[in-house]
Amino acid sequence: MKARVHVMLKDGVLDPQGEAVRHALGTLGFSGVEAVRQGKVIELDLAATDRAAAEAEVARMCEKLLANTVIEKYTVEIG
Amino acid sequence: MKAAVITFPGSNCDRDLAVAFERIGAEVVRVWHKDAELPKGIDIVGIPGGFSFGDYLRCGAIAAQSPVAAAVKDFAGKGGYVIGICNGFQILTETGLLPGALLRNAGLKYVCKALDLRVETADSAFTSGWHKGSLVRIPIAHHDGNYTIDDEGLKRLKDEDRIAFTYADNPNGATADIAGVLSANRRVLGMMPHPERMAEPEHGGTDGSVLFRSLAATMALA
Numbered sequence: 126m127k128a129r130v131h132v133m134l135k136d137g138v139l140d141p142q143g144e145a146v147r148h149a150l151g152t153l154g155f156s157g158v159e160a161v162r163q164g165k166v167i168e169l170d171l172a173a174t175d176r177a178a179a180e181a182e183v184a185r186m187c188e189k190l191l192a193n194t195v196i197e198k199y200t201v202e203i204g
Numbered sequence: 205m206k207a208a209v210i211t212f213p214g215s216n217c218d219r220d221l222a223v224a225f226e227r228i229g230a231e232v233v234r235v236w237h238k239d240a241e242l243p244k245g246i247d248i249v250g251i252p253g254g255f256s257f258g259d260y261l262r263c264g265a266i267a268a269q270s271p272v273a274a275a276v277k278d279f280a281g282k283g284g285y286v287i288g289i290c291n292g293f294q295i296l297t298e299t300g301l302l303p304g305a306l307l308r309n310a311g312l313k314y315v316c317k318a319l320d321l322r323v324e325t326a327d328s329a330f331t332s333g334w335h336k337g338s339l340v341r342i343p344i345a346h347h348d349g350n351y352t353i354d355d356e357g358l359k360r361l362k363d364e365d366r367i368a369f370t371y372a373d374n375p376n377g378a379t380a381d382i383a384g385v386l387s388a389n390r391r392v393l394g395m396m397p398h399p400e401r402m403a404e405p406e407h408g409g410t411d412g413s414v415l416f417r418s419l420a421a422t423m424a425l426a
Contacts, residue, residue, distance in 0.1 A: 139307075139352075141312055141350070142312065145312055189269075190265065190269060193262055193265065195297070196307065
């Protein structure tokens with residue numbers, strides 16, 4: 126079973142990298158990009174076969190390591 | 205005084221920190237990240253700067269899950285003194301021993317230079333050798349030193365007098381110019397600047413040595 130974790134900075138936490146990307150897009154002539162937020166995607170291959178159990182397990186991984194919940198939020202997709 | 209200095213794969217200020225402790229007469233024991241226990245009888249743990257585990261995932265995130273990190277948490281929980289410098293500060297926030305987090309510098313550049321810090325409290329074993337408001341010159345060298353904390357957390361730090369140092373001229377976008385913070389019991393300090401790199405005349409200044417001498421004075425009284 127595959128899991129995909131999206132980690133993003135929480136709303137309100139300044140994202141200097143996203144801001145730099147937004148600026149660079151403007152320089153390239155892509156007008157109208159009002160905001161860019163940059164995050165990361167983590168893909169996991171799991172031995173688990175139970176969907177709900179896998180989702181709960183990956184959420185625990187996020188809380189413990191994959192995300193820093195002081196500044197980041199995460200979502201988990203299974204399958 | 206007995207100090208433990210931890211080395212992770214990618215630490216690069218561990219020797220400098222050990223030397224700074226030795227200069228104040230401390231016995232220094234070097235500890236490897238896989239050690240699940242700290243040496244017996246230590247007074248303080250030093251977590252050095254560098255790029256533990258290549259800054260993979262987030263700065264300090266992997267180191268914070270290492271066997272020695274659990275031992276450091278246990279030590280701090282029993283009232284032990286801990287100092288984390290630069291990557292050490294990042295590791296301490298990742299373990300939850302200190303609040304907040306260190307994000308990418310607002311200017312996106314790695315900044316390496318000596319700058320002025322304001323000592324915000326003299327009420328700690330680390331800062332007792334200064335006066336509140338003293339300006340001290342200590343270098344920074346980091347890419348991810350943008351200290352971030354929510355409003356509630358910031359208020360708590362201020363109310364409890366736990367901001368140890370601020371930047372006179374903010375180099376990285378840190379919230380409230382914060383360069384270093386203390387734990388609730390004032391025995392864990394995390395700071396981005398490197399006092400161990402400004403601790404001998406040959407370094408170009410000795411302001412950083414005051415921190416280590418403050419510690420020595422506290423330990424001598426204990």
